[in-house]
Structures are given as C-alpha cells and as structure tokens.
Amino acid sequence: MKSLFQLISLVIILSVLAACASVPPPAQKTSTGSWYQVISGDTLYSIAWRYGLDYKKLASWNRIAVNSIIKPGQRLKLFQPGSIKIAQPATEPSKTTPATASKLLTESAQPTVTSAVPSRWIWPVSGIVLNTFSVNKVDRRGIDIAGKLGQPVYAIADGKVVYSGNGLSGYGNLIIIKHSDIYLSAYAYCQQRLVKEGMQIKAGTVIATMGQHKTTIARLHFEIRKNGEPVDPLKYLPKR
Numbered sequence: 001m002k003s004l005f006q007l008i009s010l011v012i013i014l015s016v017l018a019a020c021a022s023v024p025p026p027a028q029k030t031s032t033g034s035w036y037q038v039i040s041g042d043t044l045y046s047i048a049w050r051y052g053l054d055y056k057k058l059a060s061w062n063r064i065a066v067n068s069i070i071k072p073g074q075r076l077k078l079f080q081p082g083s084i085k086i087a088q089p090a091t092e093p094s095k096t097t098p099a100t101a102s103k104l105l106t107e108s109a110q111p112t113v114t115s116a117v118p119s120r121w122i123w124p125v126s127g128i129v130l131n132t133f134s135v136n137k138v139d140r141r142g143i144d145i146a147g148k149l150g151q152p153v154y155a156i157a158d159g160k161v162v163y164s165g166n167g168l169s170g171y172g173n174l175i176i177i178k179h180s181d182i183y184l185s186a187y188a189y190c191q192q193r194l195v196k197e198g199m200q201i202k203a204g205t206v207i208a209t210m211g212q213h214k215t216t217i218a219r220l221h222f223e224i225r226k227n228g229e230p231v232d233p234l235k236y237l238p239k240r
Contacts (some may be wrong), residue, residue: 034078038070043197045162045176049186051078054228056181118157118179120203123237124187125153125210125220133232139170141230142186142223149191149218153208156185156224156237161199161207171221172213177201188221189213 036047044066048055059066061077070076127147134140155177162184163176173190191211195201212218224233 036076036078038072038074038076039167040072041165041167042070042072043163044068044070045178045184046165046168046174047076048228049163049176049184049225050168052228052230053078055184057228118159118183118203120158121156121236121238122154122203123240124156124185124222125151127220129234130217130219133230133234135230142188142221143233144219144221146217146219147210149210149212151210151218152206153187153190153210153220155201155203155205155207157183157203159185159201161195161197161201164193164195164197173208173211175207177207182227184225186221186223186225188223189219 036051038047044059044064045055047053047070048058055066057080058076058078059068061080064070123145125145125147127145130144130146131140133143157177157179159177159179161175162178163174166173168174171186171188173188173193175187175190175193175195177185177187179185187208189211190208192209193207194209195205195207201207210218210220213221222233224231224236
C-alpha cells in the first residue's frame with residue numbers, strides 16, 4: 001500500500017513539473033521596463049503577440065531585423081528605450097483588463113509599409129459567430145466561429161506564416177500569418193497545424209483543421225491585429 005501511495009505521489013509531481021515546463025517565463029521587470037527571455041519555439045511575432053506589442057517596435061527596441069532568428073536564452077526589451085512603462089502579458093485568459101502595451105509605448109520613427117491592406121479578405125471558416133469582439137477582455141480580442149471538428153481552416157489573405165506552434169498560453173495550436181507590415185491574423189484552438197513558419201501562402205490555402213478548446217463545441221478563435229493592436233475582425237471580413 002505504501003509503495004502504491006509513493007507511486008501515485010511521484011506521478012502527480014511529474015505531472016506538475018511537466019505543466020510548469022510548458023509555461024513561458026514571465027517578463028523580468030526593472031525600474032526602466034520589462035525584459036523577456038526567449039524560450040524554444042518563440043518567434044519575434046509570437047512574443048509581440050503575447051505582450052500586445054507591434055512586432056516592428058519590438059524589433060526596433062532590440063536593434064534587430066524583423067526577420068531575425070532569435071535563440072533560447074536571448075533577452076529582449078519589451079519597452080521603448082527611455083520609457084518607464086512596463087509591458088504586461090496579453091495572453092493570460094484569466095485577465096480581463098487591457099494589457100495592450102503598444103497603447104502606452106510610442107515610437108518616433110515611422111515603419112516602412114509595403115502594403116497597408118490585403119487586396120482580398122475571405123472568412124477563415126464557415127460557421128456561426130459565437131461571440132463579439134471586446135478589446136477589454138483578453139479572451140475576446142477576436143471572434144470564435146463554431147463548426148465541425150476537423151473542418152478546414154483557411155488563410156484569410158495572402159501572406160507569410162510567422163508562427164506555427166502551441167507555446168502561447170490560452171491559444172492552443174496557433175498559427176499567425178503576416179499579410180503586410182501592418183496586418184497580422186491568428187488562428188487558434190486548431191486540432192492540427194498544416195503549415196510551417198516561413199511558408200508563403202495564398203488566400204484560401206488550408207492552413208489547419210478546426211479543434212476545440214476547454215469546451216465540447218468545435219470552434220476557431222480568430223484574431224486580426226493592426227500594428228499590434230487587436231481589431232474587430234467583423235469590420236474586415238466580407239459581410240455574409
């Protein structure tokens with residue numbers, strides 16, 4: 001009986017350690033701002049998404065190119081040099097207050113824009129929209145669209161895959177696509193990711209299959225960000 005109790009205790013401890021290992025390290029706060037230590041699977045875009053920042057600003061603050069390869073252990077500034085504002089994670093489902101640090105931080109230089117708006121937008125999936133957009137609630141900085149488990153998820157416009165992974169808390173299997181210097185789109189709760197980082201894709205490309213997240217209803221969580229800011233997808237997708 002004692003051996004069985006010890007075995008159960010060991011399994012519980014190992015499970016807790018495994019769960020802790022999947023949680024990204026918190027930003028290190030100082031008197032002048034926050035720093036983030038890169039972990040395996042991170043990209044510049046996923047870090048910017050997690051903290052509600054514009055990826056161009058994040059690159060500029062760290063004096064790196066937007067397409068730079070970042071490595072585990074590397075430390076990145078989450079603030080504009082000279083600013084005392086502290087960026088807070090924007091992907092914790094339990095938080096309902098705005099944590100969009102890009103509203104607090106400004107940059108004097110204007111980024112070079114290659115294409116302001118994609119020439120064509122399409123819906124990522126067909127289905128009923130389950131909720132409305134609210135910038136003040138982290139889990140509603142986009143829309144959830146109901147559907148069937150395993151149904152195709154489509155890219156809404158031409159672009160480049162800049163993140164394909166499951167390292168962002170609250171998003172499950174996530175894909176982020178860069179459509180221009182201004183617009184990014186994200187597809188979360190996916191059952192399966194079908195594209196890899198760096199791939200160039202066209203509007204309508206099947207990039208994933210629909211999954212479910214903490215619910216029995218299959219759904220896609222979909223977001224659009226403009227210069228790092230969450231915006232209402234229904235204002236950009238075609239009316240139907």
